[in-house]
Amino acid sequence: MQRYNEKRIIQLIDAKKNLLFIITITLLGIFARFSAKDFISADAEVCLLPWFEAIKPSGFAALKNQIGNYGIPYQFLIAIMTYFPDSIPPIYLYKTLSCIFDFGLAFISARFVRSLTKNNSPFLFCLVYGTILLFPTIILNSSAWAQCDSIYVFFIVAALYSLYEERYLRTFILTGIAFGFKLQTVFIVPFIIYYYVKERKFSIVSGICTGFFSFYIMQIPGLLFGRPLLEPLTIYTEQTQAFKEMWLNFPSFWALTGNNYVHLHLLAIIFTISLLGTCLFVLMHVKADLHNSQTFIKLLIWSIWTCLLFLPAMHERYAYLLDLLILISIFAAKRNTQYIYIYIYISAVLQFIDIRKLSFQQ
Numbered sequence: 001m002q003r004y005n006e007k008r009i010i011q012l013i014d015a016k017k018n019l020l021f022i023i024t025i026t027l028l029g030i031f032a033r034f035s036a037k038d039f040i041s042a043d044a045e046v047c048l049l050p051w052f053e054a055i056k057p058s059g060f061a062a063l064k065n066q067i068g069n070y071g072i073p074y075q076f077l078i079a080i081m082t083y084f085p086d087s088i089p090p091i092y093l094y095k096t097l098s099c100i101f102d103f104g105l106a107f108i109s110a111r112f113v114r115s116l117t118k119n120n121s122p123f124l125f126c127l128v129y130g131t132i133l134l135f136p137t138i139i140l141n142s143s144a145w146a147q148c149d150s151i152y153v154f155f156i157v158a159a160l161y162s163l164y165e166e167r168y169l170r171t172f173i174l175t176g177i178a179f180g181f182k183l184q185t186v187f188i189v190p191f192i193i194y195y196y197v198k199e200r201k202f203s204i205v206s207g208i209c210t211g212f213f214s215f216y217i218m219q220i221p222g223l224l225f226g227r228p229l230l231e232p233l234t235i236y237t238e239q240t241q242a243f244k245e246m247w248l249n250f251p252s253f254w255a256l257t258g259n260n261y262v263h264l265h266l267l268a269i270i271f272t273i274s275l276l277g278t279c280l281f282v283l284m285h286v287k288a289d290l291h292n293s294q295t296f297i298k299l300l301i302w303s304i305w306t307c308l309l310f311l312p313a314m315h316e317r318y319a320y321l322l323d324l325l326i327l328i329s330i331f332a333a334k335r336n337t338q339y340i341y342i343y344i345y346i347s348a349v350l351q352f353i354d355i356r357k358l359s360f361q362q
Contacts, residue, residue: 018122025130026103032134033099033143040091041145048146051075052090056082064225069239072222072232073180074148079221091146098142101150106133108154109328112161116293116332128331137323149320152182156321157328160188163195164296168202169210176214183236184318190276190303194283198290240313249316253309265312272310276303297329 013020040049051068060079067075081093110128114120132138141147155178162170175192178185196204216223219232228234244261246254246268254268279302290296304322308314 018126021126022129025126025133029103029106029133029139030099032139033095033102036140036144037092037095039144044091044094044146048094049090052078052082052094055079059083060221061225063222064227066227066231066235069235069242070148071180071182071218071235072227073218074151076221094146095143098146098148098150101154102133102138102142105138105150105154105157105324106130108158108161109324112157112164113328113331115161115164116297116328118293124331128328131331132324132327135323135327137320141317141320147317148181149317152178152185153321153324155181156185156188157324160300163192164291164293166201166291168207172207172210173214176211177218179211179215180218180232183239184321187304187307187318187321188300190279190307191300194280194299194303195290197280198283198288243313243315246312247314250308250314250319252311252314254312261312268310268312272307275306275310279303279306293332297325297332301325301329 047068054067055062055075055078059082060076062079063072063075067078077097081090081097084093106129109132110125113128114125117124138150141149155174159171159174159178162168162174171192175185175188192207193204196202196207216232219227222232223229244265246252246257246259246261246264254264257264288295288299290299301322304325308319308322
């Protein structure tokens with residue numbers, strides 16, 4: 001009888017193994033993030049927590065003034081958090097918000113991989129979901145440093161997934177939302193231009209208008225409290241002037257030349273635009289099917305990495321999207337190509353760099 005019951009239990013586990021894996025890995029992801037709940041990074045101490053204290057007395061009314069240097073949508077989320085009971089430490093609220101998007105990011109990334117591979121296997125979905133959910137930089141970024149990178153990257157990955165699926169209206173709506181949270185969404189713009197030039201399946205003018213409309217819909221809470229119409233854009237222009245360094249922890253090309261921002265930053269911008277423009281010129285002369293999953297993901301990674309390597313003032317956290325896309329490319333690579341080994345090697349090196357730079361001493 002005991003042997004019979006064991007056999008039934010094993011059969012039940014085998015029949016529900018995918019669901020059990022998702023539940024188990026989700027619980028492990030929660031516990032892993034919970035362990036760093038009390039850590040307060042320098043960014044949280046200097047920026048996030050003071051922003052919370054500045055917004056708290058006025059609540060939503062604080063949206064009439066810019067507090068901090070992040071966009072209005074994130075300030076709106078902070079304003080919502082101020083209405084939670086005082087017994088909940090603000091750092092927990094920041095981390096919970098970002099961690100919620102960690103799970104969403106793992107889910108949408110798994111869907112993206114299934115689309116790229118044309119493989120609807122539950123096994124592949126579970127593997128991608130679990131790997132991304134327990135990826136070191138993703139866990140630490142939200143649970144230790146309380147950063148919001150998982151929020152804007154969630155919308156970027158959803159936009160790229162929609163682009164690959166040829167759902168162009170959704171692509172630009174999601175891109176506009178991502179822009180509302182973080183300026184670094186600009187890293188995917190060159191790739192969208194490449195896709196448009198090669199595929200010609202949508203109107204770029206309509207796409208830009210849709211993206212701007214979506215971006216400004218995200219600004220409504222601030223505009224209702226009297227923010228100037230152009231302030232959502234000037235917040236970002238001011239951000240570009242905040243750090244006058246050629247490189248900031250990220251191992252960019254300019255780490256080889258010193259840190260002379262005054263004389264090098266314009267050169268860096270022109271050089272980056274030239275590289276991206278040359279790629280566009282080449283694409284206009286060669287046959288390249290960007291709906292081919294391998295071409296799509298390789299060119300996407302190249303264009304983002306080019307921005308990170310050659311633009312000035314790149315932070316280590318700006319590589320968050322690049323790390324994630326290289327991880328996605330590992331699962332999307334054909335098993336019989338050498339690219340999977342190259343992607344694994346690059347991903348391991350980037351993880352080492354990111355973890356080394358983003359230590360618990362920051």
